[in-house]
Amino acid sequence: MSQAEPQPLAGIRVLDFSTLLPGPLCTLMLAEAGAEVIKIERPDGGDTMRSYVPRFGGEAVNFAMLNRGKRSLALDLCMPEGRARALALVRTADVVVEQFRPGVMEKLGLGYAQLRELRPDLIYCSITGYGQDGPLSRVAAHDLNFAAETGLLAQTADGDGHPQLPQALIGDIAGGAYPATINILLALRRRDAGGGGCRLDIAMADGLFTTMYWGLGNGFAAGQWPLPGGDLVTGGTPRYQIYRTRDDRFLAVAPLEDKFWKQFLDAIGAPELFDDSRDPQGVRERVAAIIRTRDAAGWERLFATVNVCVNRVRALDEAVRHPHFAGRDLFAYRVADEDGRSLPALPVPVAGVFRRPAQQPVRFPKLNEADADMDGRLTFDTRSATALSAGGN
Structure with a gap:
C-alpha cells in the first residue's frame, strides 16, 4: 500500500479496555488496518501482560508483540475522574472492545446501554469465555478450560487416554480475537449502510466448535462422534x-x-x-x-x-528461517521500542494491501504515554506510534 492511499480503517477510533491476548490481538489487527487504538490500562502496572518475561524495551516482549501501534492511557475506572475521562473518549469513539466478566462494565458505568446514550452508533464488542448469558457465563476459565468444555481436548488423548496440552492458544485466538475482529468489521459495514451501532457478544468457547466442523457433522448426521486416535484427522488412519x-x-x-x-x-x-x-x-x-x-x-x-x-x-x-516464509516477507514488519531498537513483529492476517508500509518499524506504548495528549479528544499523531529511527536493528 502506498503512503498516499488511506488504510481501510483510517479515521476509526477504538477504545480498548481488554488485557492479555484475545482483545489486544483483535485491536492489533484493527490498528494494522489503520484504526486509532487507545488502550485503557490500570494505573498500577497496566495490562498484566506487561509483567511477563522475557523483556524487550523495558516491557514484556509479549506485550510489545500484541500492542504495537496503539496509545496507552492509564485510568482508574473505579474512581469518578477515571470514569469521566473514559466517558469523554466514548463520545469520540467508533468501537469499544472489553474483556471483563459479564456485568463488570455495567458496574463501572461503562456498559453498552450506558455508553449508547452518549454514542448511539457505537459498536461495543464484549469478549468473554462463555458469553454474556448461560450457566457458565460467570465461570472463570482460560484457554485450556474452553478446550476441555467443548470436547476439543478429549480428542488429543494419547494411547493411555490422557489428553495432551494444546501447544497453541486456540480458544483465545480462533475463538476470541478472530471472531471479534470479523464481527467488528461487519458491524462497521452495517453502520455505514445506516444500521447504527450494536452490541457484539463474542464467546471464546462458542468459537471452538467451529474448528471441529467435521466432528460435528459426523456426529449430528451419523452419530459418529469423534474418538481420540480413531478418526480421519485424530489418528484413525495411516494416511494422517x-x-x-x-x-x-x-x-x-x-x-x-x-x-x-x-x-x-x-x-x-x-x-x-x-x-x-x-x-x-x-x-x-x-x-x-x-x-x-x-x-x-x-x-x-x-x-x-x-x-x-x-x-x-x-x-x-x-x-521462521524457512525460505518460503522469508520470500513472502512474513516477518518483514517490525516492532520497535522507544529507543529505536526493533525485532520482527507478530504476523497478523491483515493483507499487505491494507497495512502500513513494512519498512516502518512500529512502536508499542509505554504505560500512560498518551496522558499528555488528553484534551477530550486525545489527538493522535501517527508519528508517535511509528519508530522514526531508520537504524533500528
Missing part, C-alpha cells in the same frame, strides 16, 4: 500420522486422497499397502517401520521430488 525417522526426527504425513496415498506408497516402496481400509492399524505399523529406516534429511530429499503432502516437523526457530 506423525512418523518417527531413524534419527529420531519426525515426518508429518498427510496423503489423505487416493492419488496422494498411492504416490506416497510408491515413493517408500510399499504399493501393496494401498488398501488400508481392512487393517488401518497394521498398515500404520508397516509405514512406521519403513519411515524408521531413514534419517529425516533423506526422506526430506525424497519427498522434495514427490508432491504428496509430506514434510518434516520443524522447530519454531527453523520454521
Whole structure:
C-alpha cells in the first residue's frame, strides 16, 4: 500500500479496555488496518501482560508483540475522574472492545446501554469465555478450560487416554480475537449502510466448535462422534500420522486422497499397502517401520521430488528461517521500542494491501504515554506510534 492511499480503517477510533491476548490481538489487527487504538490500562502496572518475561524495551516482549501501534492511557475506572475521562473518549469513539466478566462494565458505568446514550452508533464488542448469558457465563476459565468444555481436548488423548496440552492458544485466538475482529468489521459495514451501532457478544468457547466442523457433522448426521486416535484427522488412519525417522526426527504425513496415498506408497516402496481400509492399524505399523529406516534429511530429499503432502516437523526457530516464509516477507514488519531498537513483529492476517508500509518499524506504548495528549479528544499523531529511527536493528 502506498503512503498516499488511506488504510481501510483510517479515521476509526477504538477504545480498548481488554488485557492479555484475545482483545489486544483483535485491536492489533484493527490498528494494522489503520484504526486509532487507545488502550485503557490500570494505573498500577497496566495490562498484566506487561509483567511477563522475557523483556524487550523495558516491557514484556509479549506485550510489545500484541500492542504495537496503539496509545496507552492509564485510568482508574473505579474512581469518578477515571470514569469521566473514559466517558469523554466514548463520545469520540467508533468501537469499544472489553474483556471483563459479564456485568463488570455495567458496574463501572461503562456498559453498552450506558455508553449508547452518549454514542448511539457505537459498536461495543464484549469478549468473554462463555458469553454474556448461560450457566457458565460467570465461570472463570482460560484457554485450556474452553478446550476441555467443548470436547476439543478429549480428542488429543494419547494411547493411555490422557489428553495432551494444546501447544497453541486456540480458544483465545480462533475463538476470541478472530471472531471479534470479523464481527467488528461487519458491524462497521452495517453502520455505514445506516444500521447504527450494536452490541457484539463474542464467546471464546462458542468459537471452538467451529474448528471441529467435521466432528460435528459426523456426529449430528451419523452419530459418529469423534474418538481420540480413531478418526480421519485424530489418528484413525495411516494416511494422517506423525512418523518417527531413524534419527529420531519426525515426518508429518498427510496423503489423505487416493492419488496422494498411492504416490506416497510408491515413493517408500510399499504399493501393496494401498488398501488400508481392512487393517488401518497394521498398515500404520508397516509405514512406521519403513519411515524408521531413514534419517529425516533423506526422506526430506525424497519427498522434495514427490508432491504428496509430506514434510518434516520443524522447530519454531527453523520454521521462521524457512525460505518460503522469508520470500513472502512474513516477518518483514517490525516492532520497535522507544529507543529505536526493533525485532520482527507478530504476523497478523491483515493483507499487505491494507497495512502500513513494512519498512516502518512500529512502536508499542509505554504505560500512560498518551496522558499528555488528553484534551477530550486525545489527538493522535501517527508519528508517535511509528519508530522514526531508520537504524533500528
